Amino acid sequence: MQTPFNFGRTVKSECFTNREQEIKKLSSNFQNRINTIIISPRRWGKSSLVEKVAAQVRAKSLKVITIDLFGTRTEEEFYNTLTNAVIKATSSKAEEWIELGKKFLKSITPKFTVELGDKHNVSMELDHETIKKYYKELLDLPEKVAKEKNIDIVICIDEFQNIGTFSDHLALQKRLRSAWQHHERVTYCLYGSKQHMMMELFNKQSNPFYKFGELLYLPKITEQKWISYISRQFQKTKKEISTLQAAKIAQTVKCHPYYAQQLSHLVWINTDKKVTEAILFQSTQELLDQNAILYFKEAEDLNNTELNLMRAIAKNEKQLSSRDTIQRYRLGTSANVIKAKNTLIDKEIIDIHNGVAVFIDPVFELWFTQHLGN
Ligand SMILES: Nc1ncnc2c1ncn2[C@@H]1O[C@H](COP(=O)(O)OP(=O)(O)O)[C@@H](O)[C@H]1O
Ligand SMILES: [Mg+2]
Structure with a gap:
C-alpha cells in the first residue's frame, strides 16, 4: 500500500x-x-x-502562471524565464505565439530566436543587450496579452x-515596480522563504516594493488540524493511531508541515496495524538520522559562542544577554551575544518570535539537544 x-x-x-x-484570502486576491x-x-x-x-x-478567463527563481542568478535569466512562462501559458500553439510576439514585441522580433519544439515548446532566448534596451516591452507583455485575449493573468x-542577490538589483526592482503597478489585468503573487530578505524588499519604506501588495505571513498548521489529518490518513489505510499518539507526532516536530508529514510517514511505514510508543520513538530516531548529515554540516560552521547561545535557546532561556545566562553558557560579553544572535538569524537557524529567540527548524533543535545540548 x-x-x-x-x-x-x-x-x-x-x-x-x-x-x-x-485559500479563501488568496483566491479572492487572485x-x-x-x-x-x-x-x-x-x-x-x-x-x-x-x-x-x-x-x-x-x-x-483567468490564467495562473508560476515561476520559480530558486536557481535564477541574473537579471537576464529572470527576464527570459518570465517571458517564456508568459508565452507558454498564453498561447496553445507556436503559430499563435509568433503572432502575439510580432504584435507586442515588434522591436524585439528580429532579435529573438524562436525555437519551435512540439506544440507547447516555443521558447526564446534574449541576450543581454536586447533585454537592456527593451525590458519595458518585456515586462508589459503579459498585460498586453491579457488585454488582447480579454483574460486575467x-x-x-x-x-x-x-x-535581491542580482547585481544592480535596486534598479531592477524599480523597473519591475514601475511596470507592474500599471498593470490592470495582471496580478502578482510574490513569495519566498528567506524571511529577512523578503521583509527587506517589501517592508522597508525606502525600497521600491514597499506596499506593493497585501502581506500574508503563512502560519504553521495547528496541532488540532494535524491530529485530525494524521488520524484520518491512518484510518483510511486501515492502521490504528490514537489521538494522543497523533498529537505526539505534531508536538515532536512543533507542527512544522514538512516534518509532520515526514514523521507521520515513518510511523506509518513502521506500523503494521497499531502504533505503539516504541514505534513512535524509533520513527523519531529515524527522522533524526535521515537529517543528521545536514545538521552536522550546519553545526560545523558555527563558533563556540554561537553553539553556546544555541544551547541557551534550546533550554528555553529568555534573557540571553543577562549576566546569569552569559555566565552559565559561557557567552563572553553581551556584545558577543548580540553578534552571535545576528549570525544565527542571518543563517536562518533562529528567529525572533515575540521577542524570544527560537529555532526555526524543530528537528534540528531536537538533534542539537541530543548531540550538542550540553
Ligand atoms: N496544507 C498542507 N497540508 C499538509 N501538508 C503540507 C501542507 N502544506 C505543506 N505541507 C507539507 O510541507 C511540505 C513543504 O511544503 P511547500 O509547499 O513546498 O513549502 P514552501 O513552499 O513553504 O517551502 C510539503 O511537501 C508537505 O509535506
Ligand atoms: Mg516553495
Whole structure:
C-alpha cells in the first residue's frame, strides 16, 4: 500500500490539510486583482498553497502562471524565464505565439530566436543587450496579452527574494515596480522563504516594493488540524493511531508541515496495524538520522559562542544577554551575544518570535539537544 503522507513535493489534494482561511484570502486576491506577498520559513507550505489556489481559480478567463527563481542568478535569466512562462501559458500553439510576439514585441522580433519544439515548446532566448534596451516591452507583455485575449493573468513568483542577490538589483526592482503597478489585468503573487530578505524588499519604506501588495505571513498548521489529518490518513489505510499518539507526532516536530508529514510517514511505514510508543520513538530516531548529515554540516560552521547561545535557546532561556545566562553558557560579553544572535538569524537557524529567540527548524533543535545540548 502506498503511504498516505507526502513530503518533499508540493502537496496535492489528498495530502493537503487546513489553510481554509489562506485559500479563501488568496483566491479572492487572485480574482480581485490584488497583489499578494507570502512570507514564511521554507517548507511551511507556500508553494503548496499557491498551487492549490491556482488549481481552484484556473479558468478560461483567468490564467495562473508560476515561476520559480530558486536557481535564477541574473537579471537576464529572470527576464527570459518570465517571458517564456508568459508565452507558454498564453498561447496553445507556436503559430499563435509568433503572432502575439510580432504584435507586442515588434522591436524585439528580429532579435529573438524562436525555437519551435512540439506544440507547447516555443521558447526564446534574449541576450543581454536586447533585454537592456527593451525590458519595458518585456515586462508589459503579459498585460498586453491579457488585454488582447480579454483574460486575467496571475503571475506567481516563488523564491522572489532571489532578485535581491542580482547585481544592480535596486534598479531592477524599480523597473519591475514601475511596470507592474500599471498593470490592470495582471496580478502578482510574490513569495519566498528567506524571511529577512523578503521583509527587506517589501517592508522597508525606502525600497521600491514597499506596499506593493497585501502581506500574508503563512502560519504553521495547528496541532488540532494535524491530529485530525494524521488520524484520518491512518484510518483510511486501515492502521490504528490514537489521538494522543497523533498529537505526539505534531508536538515532536512543533507542527512544522514538512516534518509532520515526514514523521507521520515513518510511523506509518513502521506500523503494521497499531502504533505503539516504541514505534513512535524509533520513527523519531529515524527522522533524526535521515537529517543528521545536514545538521552536522550546519553545526560545523558555527563558533563556540554561537553553539553556546544555541544551547541557551534550546533550554528555553529568555534573557540571553543577562549576566546569569552569559555566565552559565559561557557567552563572553553581551556584545558577543548580540553578534552571535545576528549570525544565527542571518543563517536562518533562529528567529525572533515575540521577542524570544527560537529555532526555526524543530528537528534540528531536537538533534542539537541530543548531540550538542550540553
Ligand atoms: N496544507 C498542507 N497540508 C499538509 N501538508 C503540507 C501542507 N502544506 C505543506 N505541507 C507539507 O510541507 C511540505 C513543504 O511544503 P511547500 O509547499 O513546498 O513549502 P514552501 O513552499 O513553504 O517551502 C510539503 O511537501 C508537505 O509535506
Ligand atoms: Mg516553495
